Amino acid sequence: MATIRDVAKQAKVSVATVSRVLNKKGYVSKEAEEAVLKAIKMLDYRPNSVARTLYNKSSGMIGLVVPDITNPFFPELARAVEDVALTYGYTVVLCNTDEMVEKEKKYFEALKQKYVDGIILTTSSLSTEDYDRLELPIVALDRELGDNIPTVVSNNRQGAREATEHLIHRGCRYLAHFRGPVGVAPADERYLGFKEVAEQHEIPYKVVNADFHIDKAESAANELLTNTPLIDGVFAGSDVTAAGVMKAAHTLNFSIPDQLKVIGFDGIPLGSMLVPPLSTIEQSIYKMGALSSRLLIKQIEKKPIDAMYYDLPTKLVIRGTT
Amino acid sequence: MATIRDVAKQAKVSVATVSRVLNKKGYVSKEAEEAVLKAIKMLDYRPNSVARTLYNKSSGMIGLVVPDITNPFFPELARAVEDVALTYGYTVVLCNTDEMVEKEKKYFEALKQKYVDGIILTTSSLSTEDYDRLELPIVALDRELGDNIPTVVSNNRQGAREATEHLIHRGCRYLAHFRGPVGVAPADERYLGFKEVAEQHEIPYKVVNADFHIDKAESAANELLTNTPLIDGVFAGSDVTAAGVMKAAHTLNFSIPDQLKVIGFDGIPLGSMLVPPLSTIEQSIYKMGALSSRLLIKQIEKKPIDAMYYDLPTKLVIRGTT
DNA sequence: CTGAAAGCGCTTACAG
DNA sequence: CTGAAAGCGCTTACAG
Numbered sequence: 001m002a003t004i005r006d007v008a009k010q011a012k013v014s015v016a017t018v019s020r021v022l023n024k025k026g027y028v029s030k031e032a033e034e035a036v037l038k039a040i041k042m043l044d045y046r047p048n049s050v051a052r053t054l055y056n057k058s059s060g061m062i063g064l065v066v067p068d069i070t071n072p073f074f075p076e077l078a079r080a081v082e083d084v085a086l087t088y089g090y091t092v093v094l095c096n097t098d099e100m101v102e103k104e105k106k107y108f109e110a111l112k113q114k115y116v117d118g119i120i121l122t123t124s125s126l127s128t129e130d131y132d133r134l135e136l137p138i139v140a141l142d143r144e145l146g147d148n149i150p151t152v153v154s155n156n157r158q159g160a161r162e163a164t165e166h167l168i169h170r171g172c173r174y175l176a177h178f179r180g181p182v183g184v185a186p187a188d189e190r191y192l193g194f195k196e197v198a199e200q201h202e203i204p205y206k207v208v209n210a211d212f213h214i215d216k217a218e219s220a221a222n223e224l225l226t227n228t229p230l231i232d233g234v235f236a237g238s239d240v241t242a243a244g245v246m247k248a249a250h251t252l253n254f255s256i257p258d259q260l261k262v263i264g265f266d267g268i269p270l271g272s273m274l275v276p277p278l279s280t281i282e283q284s285i286y287k288m289g290a291l292s293s294r295l296l297i298k299q300i301e302k303k304p305i306d307a308m309y310y311d312l313p314t315k316l317v318i319r320g321t322t
Numbered sequence: 323m324a325t326i327r328d329v330a331k332q333a334k335v336s337v338a339t340v341s342r343v344l345n346k347k348g349y350v351s352k353e354a355e356e357a358v359l360k361a362i363k364m365l366d367y368r369p370n371s372v373a374r375t376l377y378n379k380s381s382g383m384i385g386l387v388v389p390d391i392t393n394p395f396f397p398e399l400a401r402a403v404e405d406v407a408l409t410y411g412y413t414v415v416l417c418n419t420d421e422m423v424e425k426e427k428k429y430f431e432a433l434k435q436k437y438v439d440g441i442i443l444t445t446s447s448l449s450t451e452d453y454d455r456l457e458l459p460i461v462a463l464d465r466e467l468g469d470n471i472p473t474v475v476s477n478n479r480q481g482a483r484e485a486t487e488h489l490i491h492r493g494c495r496y497l498a499h500f501r502g503p504v505g506v507a508p509a510d511e512r513y514l515g516f517k518e519v520a521e522q523h524e525i526p527y528k529v530v531n532a533d534f535h536i537d538k539a540e541s542a543a544n545e546l547l548t549n550t551p552l553i554d555g556v557f558a559g560s561d562v563t564a565a566g567v568m569k570a571a572h573t574l575n576f577s578i579p580d581q582l583k584v585i586g587f588d589g590i591p592l593g594s595m596l597v598p599p600l601s602t603i604e605q606s607i608y609k610m611g612a613l614s615s616r617l618l619i620k621q622i623e624k625k626p627i628d629a630m631y632y633d634l635p636t637k638l639v640i641r642g643t644t
Numbered sequence: 645c646t647g648a649a650a651g652c653g654c655t656t657a658c659a660g
Numbered sequence: 661c662t663g664a665a666a667g668c669g670c671t672t673a674c675a676g
Binding site for chain 2: 652654
């Protein structure tokens, strides 16, 4: 691979001049510029980004940290983040923590070492201090990490309320909520929204933990529906959770939606693949990812951002399960 | 952040000595080593990996290039690749090409610039020359790129044969195959396996293209099942494709498995979420990813590899759709 | 407008 | 066993 020296020699100028035309910075005469451009083309020269990074302490990369890449919510998010990043000339490094604190820490270390310009976090296992100590632009996506960190979330509480209202509206008189992990903000908000509406309508309800995992949801649903067959409406904390509940219902011969109505949360493609297709509260997943990416890049480039907290509306999508 | 100079000063030795203890290379006296270790701890020093990379022309990163991260087959693969890589001290950079040749080229450029140590490819849009020109260790995963490139695939042909035999065994007398993208080896192999068995049994069949996309599969199935309602058995080129076929069947009121039997390929979790749960040919996805990762790292570290071509067996999983 | 030089933070012959 | 120096491939004051 050709280096900047080779180009300088070929163009009969100094490396400083080559660097100037590369970065379009400082004065360069027309002739010098042309000679350099010609040499670059001739040698098929491309500047070494590692050397650049070393000097600039900036790599043009941004990190995206997700808890579980096999949960279909995150690949969608990742794609949006990447689309926007690429537009602005940034490369995305995807880091999957498998929900392990140790892995997250290692990634932070590695990302910082590689001089990433910023990080988008969809995890929250570490403490606020850890994030502050990074001294790097951060955006919290689908999580809330602190007031001083720009945040992009759906209006989970409102979405949960709508889901619950919808179930009641459809005639459900005994509800269940399969909540996500305790302490994870979106999951907590959905739980609270559910609870508010159920209590306001004086509808009895059960709440069980399903951690956004299909297997856990299925076994929890198996148990709950066996013990409490009167339940006729389920608000699942996510679409994946809903799929687990539906599997259990199917095994137990609960007919959906006649005997049991189910509504999910997320709006991932999986929902419409199920039979019957899943009613859900749709998040603007792509928008969330794209917005986060833009917010992070604005921070990196020291541009002002309009707000510290973005709370995107959700949308009730009625399909076959309600 | 402390640098090697700071450590050297603190330990009252030269940077060369610090470097030697860091890399456990060359002779260092006990006293010097201890002083350095102490200084490192005191200053919470961590060597700058960008500087290291610049000198070594090796970053400790490996690239994983996938065509579509939202296709659930790839996150599973990614996770396996990452698990193994992390064990050996490598970091994985996930690159999503969105099936765009331009994006793939850009990523190659970027990966090479960043001195990644090797690349695992699950795409094949570029020519063999492009891969050779990389001059980097490569593993072809779920793709075949050439005889001189180590390859890990499932035995797609054999799996397809089993799927087809299974449909016939279950009494199907008019088959359809929803094949994946033409020119993509695993898709072609599955098609060939299907064709062989169908012809050998003199069973009439149709073949339509579905590109591994759910929407495409659904619309193709809508059309095919409407025009050729005699079809009673479908071998879908992937589980996602099968989900599309099942959606269409459901819309058209084809009852599964009574009227129409469906079998997929892949064995991703989605299959067991469908109703009825999808019969499929299961690939050892995790194994494929892990093996590829190991093969790549062996190449990087100039260790011998046992074979250039790994052809993993598949497994027939009978569930509700057949 | 341009080039020589120093520096980003490392590693590794080389001489002692 | 150890240090001074050169070098990885860039960028940017600084002097001219």
